[in-house]
Amino acid sequence: MSVSMRRTLIAGNWKMNGSFASNAGLLDGVRAGAAAVSGELAVCVPAPYLAQVQSALSGSPVRWGAQDVSAHERGAFTGEVSAEMLLEFGCSYVIVGHSERRSYHAESDELVAQKAQRALASGLTPIVCVGETLEEREQGATDAVVSRQLAPVLDAMRTQLASVVIAYEPVWAIGTGKTATPEMAQQVHARLRAMLAERDAESAQQVRILYGGSMKPDNAKDLLAKPDIDGGLIGGASLNASDFLAIAHAA
Numbered sequence: 001m002s003v004s005m006r007r008t009l010i011a012g013n014w015k016m017n018g019s020f021a022s023n024a025g026l027l028d029g030v031r032a033g034a035a036a037v038s039g040e041l042a043v044c045v046p047a048p049y050l051a052q053v054q055s056a057l058s059g060s061p062v063r064w065g066a067q068d069v070s071a072h073e074r075g076a077f078t079g080e081v082s083a084e085m086l087l088e089f090g091c092s093y094v095i096v097g098h099s100e101r102r103s104y105h106a107e108s109d110e111l112v113a114q115k116a117q118r119a120l121a122s123g124l125t126p127i128v129c130v131g132e133t134l135e136e137r138e139q140g141a142t143d144a145v146v147s148r149q150l151a152p153v154l155d156a157m158r159t160q161l162a163s164v165v166i167a168y169e170p171v172w173a174i175g176t177g178k179t180a181t182p183e184m185a186q187q188v189h190a191r192l193r194a195m196l197a198e199r200d201a202e203s204a205q206q207v208r209i210l211y212g213g214s215m216k217p218d219n220a221k222d223l224l225a226k227p228d229i230d231g232g233l234i235g236g237a238s239l240n241a242s243d244f245l246a247i248a249h250a251a
């Protein structure tokens, strides 16, 4: 199905974890192991640690990014961080629309699309997360939900479709130890790629679609073997350098 011109991306999502001391050890470990990894590695960290991460990873093949970005360019938006600011810290990526932001911060599909567009306009690659809840899956609504979530993003991207990264993260698999089977994930990834292809067939083949949700060293290989699974967004296991690198080696 896919002629893979897509370079695997294993991206860590540290969520709201870390300290200067623990980050230092983790970053050293990831940096030391990165040369032996053939795919691309990235870590998405809490914004206050970006300076530390920038100095620890500069000159290494590991890229870094943030976990959220404002939809606005600048101004009276207390507490928000702009895409231009993230760029000043050398970020390559920013996660947008993580399910924790959609649910705890009431982020709408439209806001997520605006954030993705703002990121891209500044030269950051957005990692746009989509995914259904357990209830939605049980109702057979998975395709409808991910399509609804992705549509405004695709509208906003238009000519820059190939530059986006998508992460399929079934909400019921995040931090729960329950992973989608490779077949379940592949089915949704193929659906997402078909949606992309409806807009732009060529770009659809270039877009990396990551799987996220309890991806660990022991289940990564089977997931990453699927034709439309181009990498992983890794939460818990990205806090341990050897687990994170083991997932990257499975790719």
Ligand code: PEP
Pocket (backbone or CB within 6 Å): 013, 015, 169, 173, 174, 175, 176, 177, 212, 213, 214, 215, 233, 234, 235, 236, 237
């Ligand atoms: C995530 O938060 O993006 C994630 C996939 O978490 P975990 O790997 O811990 O399920």
